[in-house]
Amino acid sequence: MFDFALTHAWLIPLLPALAFLIIGLGTRRDKDASAKIAITFSGLSFLLALGVLGAVITRPIVMADPFVMKTLWAKVGDIELSMGVLVDPLTAMMLFVVTTVALLVQIYSVGYMAHDPGAGRFFAFLSLFAASMLGLVLSVNFMQMYAFWELVGLCSYLLIGFYYYKDSAREAAKKAFITTRIGDFGMLLGILLVQLTFGTMDFVELKTLLPTYIWETGGGILTIIALLLFIGPIGKSGQFPLHVWLPDAMEGPTPVSALIHAATMVVAGVYLVGRAYFLFSALPVVLEVIAWVGGFTAFFAATIAVTQRPFKRILAYSTISQLGYMMLALGVGSLTASMFHLMTHAFFKALLFLCAGAVIEAMHEEADIFKMGGLRERMPVTFRCMAIGVLAIAGVPPLAGFFSKDAILAAAAEVSLPLYLLATATAFLTAFYMARLLFVAFFGEVKPDCPAQETNAWMRWPLVILAALSVVSGAWGHFAGFGEWIFYGPVGEEHIDWLIAGTSVALTAVAFYLAYEIYVMKRWSAYEISRRLGVLYRLSYNKYYVDEFYTVIRNTFVDKLGAVLYWFDLHVVDGVVNGLARFTGGLSGVLGLAENGQVQRYVAVFYCGVIALTAYSLLIAAMLLAVVGGAF
Amino acid sequence: MMDPFSLTFMDVFRFATHIGLAHFLLLAAVLFAIGLFGLLTRRGLIPALMCVELMLNAVNLNLVAFNRYLPMPDLSGQLMALFSIAVGAAEVAVGVALAFRVYRDRATVNLDDLDHLKG
Numbered sequence: 001m002f003d004f005a006l007t008h009a010w011l012i013p014l015l016p017a018l019a020f021l022i023i024g025l026g027t028r029r030d031k032d033a034s035a036k037i038a039i040t041f042s043g044l045s046f047l048l049a050l051g052v053l054g055a056v057i058t059r060p061i062v063m064a065d066p067f068v069m070k071t072l073w074a075k076v077g078d079i080e081l082s083m084g085v086l087v088d089p090l091t092a093m094m095l096f097v098v099t100t101v102a103l104l105v106q107i108y109s110v111g112y113m114a115h116d117p118g119a120g121r122f123f124a125f126l127s128l129f130a131a132s133m134l135g136l137v138l139s140v141n142f143m144q145m146y147a148f149w150e151l152v153g154l155c156s157y158l159l160i161g162f163y164y165y166k167d168s169a170r171e172a173a174k175k176a177f178i179t180t181r182i183g184d185f186g187m188l189l190g191i192l193l194v195q196l197t198f199g200t201m202d203f204v205e206l207k208t209l210l211p212t213y214i215w216e217t218g219g220g221i222l223t224i225i226a227l228l229l230f231i232g233p234i235g236k237s238g239q240f241p242l243h244v245w246l247p248d249a250m251e252g253p254t255p256v257s258a259l260i261h262a263a264t265m266v267v268a269g270v271y272l273v274g275r276a277y278f279l280f281s282a283l284p285v286v287l288e289v290i291a292w293v294g295g296f297t298a299f300f301a302a303t304i305a306v307t308q309r310p311f312k313r314i315l316a317y318s319t320i321s322q323l324g325y326m327m328l329a330l331g332v333g334s335l336t337a338s339m340f341h342l343m344t345h346a347f348f349k350a351l352l353f354l355c356a357g358a359v360i361e362a363m364h365e366e367a368d369i370f371k372m373g374g375l376r377e378r379m380p381v382t383f384r385c386m387a388i389g390v391l392a393i394a395g396v397p398p399l400a401g402f403f404s405k406d407a408i409l410a411a412a413a414e415v416s417l418p419l420y421l422l423a424t425a426t427a428f429l430t431a432f433y434m435a436r437l438l439f440v441a442f443f444g445e446v447k448p449d450c451p452a453q454e455t456n457a458w459m460r461w462p463l464v465i466l467a468a469l470s471v472v473s474g475a476w477g478h479f480a481g482f483g484e485w486i487f488y489g490p491v492g493e494e495h496i497d498w499l500i501a502g503t504s505v506a507l508t509a510v511a512f513y514l515a516y517e518i519y520v521m522k523r524w525s526a527y528e529i530s531r532r533l534g535v536l537y538r539l540s541y542n543k544y545y546v547d548e549f550y551t552v553i554r555n556t557f558v559d560k561l562g563a564v565l566y567w568f569d570l571h572v573v574d575g576v577v578n579g580l581a582r583f584t585g586g587l588s589g590v591l592g593l594a595e596n597g598q599v600q601r602y603v604a605v606f607y608c609g610v611i612a613l614t615a616y617s618l619l620i621a622a623m624l625l626a627v628v629g630g631a632f
Numbered sequence: 633m634m635d636p637f638s639l640t641f642m643d644v645f646r647f648a649t650h651i652g653l654a655h656f657l658l659l660a661a662v663l664f665a666i667g668l669f670g671l672l673t674r675r676g677l678i679p680a681l682m683c684v685e686l687m688l689n690a691v692n693l694n695l696v697a698f699n700r701y702l703p704m705p706d707l708s709g710q711l712m713a714l715f716s717i718a719v720g721a722a723e724v725a726v727g728v729a730l731a732f733r734v735y736r737d738r739a740t741v742n743l744d745d746l747d748h749l750k751g
Contacts, residue, residue, distance in 0.1 A: 597747025599680075600672050607668065 002058055005051020006067060009085040012052070012095060013134035013148075015045040016102070016127040023124040034120040035110045038127050042103045045134065049095040056092040063088050063487060068204060070140045079195065085138040086203060089485045090274060090339060094137040094267075097346045100469070101263035102130035104462035108354050109255045111458030112361065122162060122253065129155035129256075133264040137271065142191040142201040145275070149187075149236070149268060153180050156265050160252040172251035179245040183235020187272075190228030197221060207278045219283050226279055226286040229272070230293075237269025238320045239327060240297040244547055246320055250312040254357030257312060261319040262350035267342050270326045274342075277335050277488045291331025291415070295422045298324030300544070302429035306436070307530070307540040310367040311356050314437050318393065319349060321426060325408050328423060334411035335488040341408055344400035344474050348392040351466035355386040358455040358463065359441065369437060374446030379454050383442050385463040390438045392470040394431035394508050400474030402505070407483075409504055410497045424504060431508040435515035443520050656697035663690035677731045677741035681724065688720045 019041035027033040061067050070084025085091075106126055113119040132151035139145035154177075161173025195201050198209050214222065233239065238246035246266065250257045260266060273280055273290065280286055298321045305317035322345050329338035360367055362379060376383045392399040395406070405427060413420040454460070517523040530537040539545070647654075667686030674680050692713045699709020735741050 592750075595750060597750030599743050599746070604672055 002051055002055035005048050006055040006059075006087060007069070008048065009052050009087055009095075009138060010069065012045045012048050012099070013131045013138060015041040015048075015131075016134065017131035019127040020124050020131060023120060023127065028120040028124065031113075031117075031119040034123040035106070038123040039103070039106050039110070041127065042099065042106050042130060045130075046099040046103045049092075049099040052087060053092045053096050056087060056089055061088055061092075063090065066091075066204065068140060073144070081143050082140060082202070083144050084140045086140045087138070090271075090335075091137055093339065093343060093486060094271060095134065097343050098130065098133050098137060098263045101346055101350045101466075102126070102133075102259065104466060105255045105259050105263075105350065105354070108258075108357070108459050108462040109253075111456045112253065112255055112357055114456075114458075116253075118162070122159075125155060125158045125162070126255070126259065129159060129259060129264055133268065136268055139275070140202060140204070142194055142203075142276075145272065146184075146188065146191055149232070149272075150184065152265055152268055153177060153184065153236075156180075156249065156260055159256040159260070160249050162252050162256065166251070169251040172245075172248035176245040176249050179242050180235040183232045183242055183269075185231075186228045186235075187232025190225050190230075190232070193221070193225045193228065197225065203275060206276075210278055210282060214282055219285075222279070223283050223285055226283050227289065229276065230280075230286065230290060233269025233272050233327070234293065235269070236272075237266050237323045237327065238297075239269070239293050239324065240300055241546065243297065243301065243320045244550065247313050247316040247543075250310075250316055254312065254353060254360060257316070258350045258353035258357070261316065261353055262346045266319060266323055267326075267346065270323060270330070270338060270342055273327070273330050274335055274339055277330070280330070281333060281335075281488060287331050287333060289331070291328055291412075291419055294324045294327025294329070294331050295412075295419045295426075296324070297321070298328060298426040299422050299429070300324075302426045302433065303540050304543050305433040306429060307537060309370055311360060311369050311372075311437070311441065312353070312367060314369070314433060315349070315352050315356055318352075318430065318434065321430060322349065322393070325405065325423065325426070328419065329408040329411055332411045332415040332419065333489075334407065336483040336486055337404065337407035337411045339486050340477050340482050341404035343477065344392070344404040344470070347466055347473050348389045348400055348470040351385060351463060351470050352389040352393065354459070354463055354466065355382050355389060358382045358459050359386075362451065362453055362455060364451050369441045371447065372441040373444045374442070376442040377446060381454060381460050382463065385467040386442065387438060388467040388470055390434045392474075394434050394512070395427055395504055396508060397501075397505060398471075398475050400470050400472070400477075402501075403474035403478040406497070406501045406504065409500050413497070413500055420500075424507065427504045428507040428511050431511035432515055435512045436519055439515055439519040653697060653701045656693060656700075660690040660693040660697070663687070663693065675742050675744060677734065677743060677746070678728075680743060681727045681731065684727075685720060685724065688716065688723075692716050692720075 016038075019038050022037055023034045027037060055061070056067075059067075066086050066088035068084065068086050070082040072080060073083035074081045106123065109119075109122065109126065113122055116122065129152070132148050132155055136145055136148035136152060139148060157173045157177040160176050161169050163169040164173075191201065194206070198206055198213070200206060200209070235242040246261075249260055252260070280290065301317045301320035301324060305314050305321065308314045308317060322341070326338045326341050326345070329335075329341060358379065359372065359375060359382060362375075362382075363372060366372070388399065392401040395401045397403075409420065409423055409427070412423045518529070530541075542548070664687050667683045667688075667690060670683030670686065671680050674683065695709045695713040695716065697709075699705065699707070699713075702709070731741055734746065738746065740746070
């Protein structure tokens, strides 16, 4: 049975894609049928993913020896592009995570989209989104990955802009698409350079070719390739400075945010680096760049999250921060820690976002956490799930985040002290802002006109399942030997560094305590603190003015450049064409003077011509006679 | 070539009394020149057509004359002239019909006014 799943792994992305086609072409207008189709197909692909997971564990398939099935996709000149599936433990884990989250999000959406007339369209897009991500995960080469990568981007555009009648949603969709496109362009250059350098884009082949290549020619061009490739993940995984689209992506329906932030879109970047880790890990310079980009992003986003007020925006910045963690882990050389955190994060972030969706729907689209309060009593199940999510992301033992975050901290501590301190500070901030979110929204007095009530069963059960996963996935990964399963290079030993773990847990406790004192006991006024912090607070509240900075850049450089190019187009490009036309017109005017319509003038000109021709032929004849005259 | 200053009286006498090819050609050339002059100067459409006929007949005269003075005479020149006359007749028929239509349409047959094909 496992073997069947393994050899039919290509069905995993195909099933949701099929669901997309069926819904898109057929049942789009029928909400219930669309939901059923989407969930059925997702369920099937989830079962297949489970089967693949089983096959990988039982066979066993290891990182060094992946299972590959591929077929010719396109042939361009001498370049053969294949498409297929590559299954190793990393893929299996991702398949499991993506299908699980996608399935749960779709079930949740049945409840969430119950009153939305566009629900059919929504399920179609969700299916396509899942299909694209699954195709990306199974990619055998860079080109296939790039194709699905773009599909993921397209789906995010469609879903973020799902409420296309809202200006903000349209803008956010465009922003997400264009920002990630900037990254994709760099990545495409990297991929083409890979093809030029190695003559292949296949992951397995590249992995075998790489060591000899480095041995023979060194890492110069490879560093450029890897840095170009890394621009893609910077855009897709919301790393600084291309993170700006991610907080706006919450304009889509909340289940989409859950899917984007947890399982599909943003982890694609991390996954790419993980998949091509044989390339990145061979280049210390690139690793350092990745580590610092990740570490800085983690800290940077965490400081922003501390002061934000909308529920989902806090979570969005938290996502950026956590993705920074994953990049940091990759940068310090621990594929294991990164992928471990990717998995646990997928569960608890999906949980948090789905809770956010439940809360915001219950609050009738009110997103400001300071207008909530006391939801603990109104929505007990959601509260418990939310609390589990918060504890998990804050790294409280024995929940999922503790194990994965500890792994990252330990990995960072081994490589560089500054990075470790940055990561630890981030952990503290994470605990603080998540506690703030929880305390402000769920504790305290119930606001007098609060409409919140517990959500329906469709939305509740996915929360409970995700909460359970958030609890157990960390411990399971830790004790079941995640590190011996997904790794690169030497097998990392799974052990908890008690000093590092103790520090982070203590900091988490302090953060929780502070948040409790400030937001529940009101011992210190949050307003007073923000006033004291002055500039720092304003910087953080305004997200370091990155968006404004981009606006200024656009207004000063891009628009000016556009004006220059517009002028060039108007006067040089059009000028040449128009000038040609004007020249022809002028010439015709001059020649037209001869065509005055006077028949007799034509006759005169004609006879002049005849006379000229006659004179010429007589001249020729005379010359001929002079030469050969004697013969006649 | 004949040098006009070395012409004797006898030469002129012979030219005046013996009709030959040159006389016909001279007549045709004069006719042609008259026709051309008329075509270029007359303002009316009908006179212009008549001048064209004059030029045509000058050419016909040439054809017949050359035919008569061939070393081994046959009828090819005369045949050609007959063809030419037939075509000329057709041309006149069409030309006059056109002139008629032009007059009906434009209310004028003055060639200076018929410049609608001006570029």
